[in-house]
Amino acid sequence: MMTRIDFWWVPRALVLGLLAFVIFGPLTNLLLWTVAEKWYFPHMLPLEYGFSFWQRVFSTRGNAMESLVTSIVVASLTVVVALALAVPAGYALSRLKLPFRSLILLAFLIPQAFPNLPVYVNIARFFYQIGLNGTIMGVVLVHVTHGLVYAVWIATAAFSAVQIDLEEAARSIGAGPLRAFRDVTLPLAAPGLLASAIFVFLESLDEFTGSYFVGAPDVNTLPLLLYTAGSGGNYQIASITALLLLIPSIGFMLVVERFLRADVLSKVGH
Numbered sequence: 309m310m311t312r313i314d315f316w317w318v319p320r321a322l323v324l325g326l327l328a329f330v331i332f333g334p335l336t337n338l339l340l341w342t343v344a345e346k347w348y349f350p351h352m353l354p355l356e357y358g359f360s361f362w363q364r365v366f367s368t369r370g371n372a373m374e375s376l377v378t379s380i381v382v383a384s385l386t387v388v389v390a391l392a393l394a395v396p397a398g399y400a401l402s403r404l405k406l407p408f409r410s411l412i413l414l415a416f417l418i419p420q421a422f423p424n425l426p427v428y429v430n431i432a433r434f435f436y437q438i439g440l441n442g443t444i445m446g447v448v449l450v451h452v453t454h455g456l457v458y459a460v461w462i463a464t465a466a467f468s469a470v471q472i473d474l475e476e477a478a479r480s481i482g483a484g485p486l487r488a489f490r491d492v493t494l495p496l497a498a499p500g501l502l503a504s505a506i507f508v509f510l511e512s513l514d515e516f517t518g519s520y521f522v523g524a525p526d527v528n529t530l531p532l533l534l535y536t537a538g539s540g541g542n543y544q545i546a547s548i549t550a551l552l553l554l555i556p557s558i559g560f561m562l563v564v565e566r567f568l569r570a571d572v573l574s575k576v577g578h
Contacts, residue, residue, distance in 0.1 A: 338554075341547035361544040371533055372545075376552060379529040382444060382519075383512035386451040390459040390508045391501065393452075398463025399489070403472065413464070416457040424517045432521040442526035450518035455508040462507065466500025467493065506560045514553060 341347070342362070344354035365372040401409060431450060432441055440446035470493050478488040494501075516531040524532055530553055537545035 338547050338550060341543050342551055344544060362548060365545060365548050371528060372530075372549060372552070375528050375530045375533045375549075378444070378527060379513055379531075382447050382451065382527070382529060383509045385444070385448045386455060386512040387505045387508050389448060389452045390455050391463075391505055393456060394459035394463040394504060395501065397460050398465075399467050399493070401460070401464045402467035413461065416460050428518050428521040431518070435522055441522055442524075444523075444527055447519055447523040447527050447529075450522050451512040451515055454515060454518065455511040458507040458511060459504045462500055462504035463497075466497040466504070469500065470496045502563075506563060510557050510560055513556065 340354060343357050343359065345356035345358040345360060347354040347356075400406065401412065406412065428450065435441040435446045435449075440449070474492050474496070475488045478492045479485070483491065514531060515529075516535060519527065519529050519532055520535070523529065530549055534546050534549040534553070537543075537549060
């Protein structure tokens with residue numbers, strides 16, 4: 309009796325191999341460029357390995373550390389401004405019976421609906437007229453408009469996941485509206501608000517177009533340094549800069565996965 313051979317594993321293996329190449333191929337190439345001292349076509353791998361470009365990036369004469377500090381400052385200020393707007397907006401959208409509530413939530417998607425280039429060109433021209441072009445505050449305001457959708461939508465979902473009965477119970481024993489919000493609602497919504505802050509921080513950290521038109525050359529962030537190095541053919545510096553942006557993104561996303569509960573996710577956009 310002949311044994312039947314199942315050849316279905318061949319296309320499955322090809323698909324899995326293709327997916328692995330698409331996912332891990334660019335990352336492997338990035339990591340190789342960070343330690344490549346000499347690498348050119350047609351060689352498949354670097355000819356020499358080393359860390360001299362890492363020393364150049366982190367040297368006092370390099371711009372990477374200054375750009376990293378600027379990016380962190382801009383992203384932190386963006387989080388503060390975005391949450392200052394998103395917390396009251398999210399609470400109102402989750403608790404008040406507002407007319408056209410869905411349309412209000414959709415309105416926060418408007419900055420995402422239009423192409424970034426013409427929007428930022430016009431913002432840069434307006435900021436130049438009022439003296440905000442080339443300033444950290446100007447870059448922060450641009451980043452806030454881009455990240456506010458994450459802040460408001462997730463904040464609304466976080467407050468919606470907190471049962472209103474808990475607030476009413478606190479008020480029934482004498483707590484005022486502000487105290488009930490501070491002692492009951494806000495602590496319970498804190499994990500969702502933390503996830504919102506992380507999304508806004510990462511969006512600001514990786515944002516390029518607005519930073520280029522509004523901030524450059526006075527406000528030099530890591531994405532701008534990455535663009536400058538890559539366009540100049542310095543792929544080692546560009547790859548190291550990209551890795552500096554990738555590491556906190558992965559770390560923060562793990563934090564989001566840990567703290568953003570399923571009940572909060574189910575209410576995003578509702």
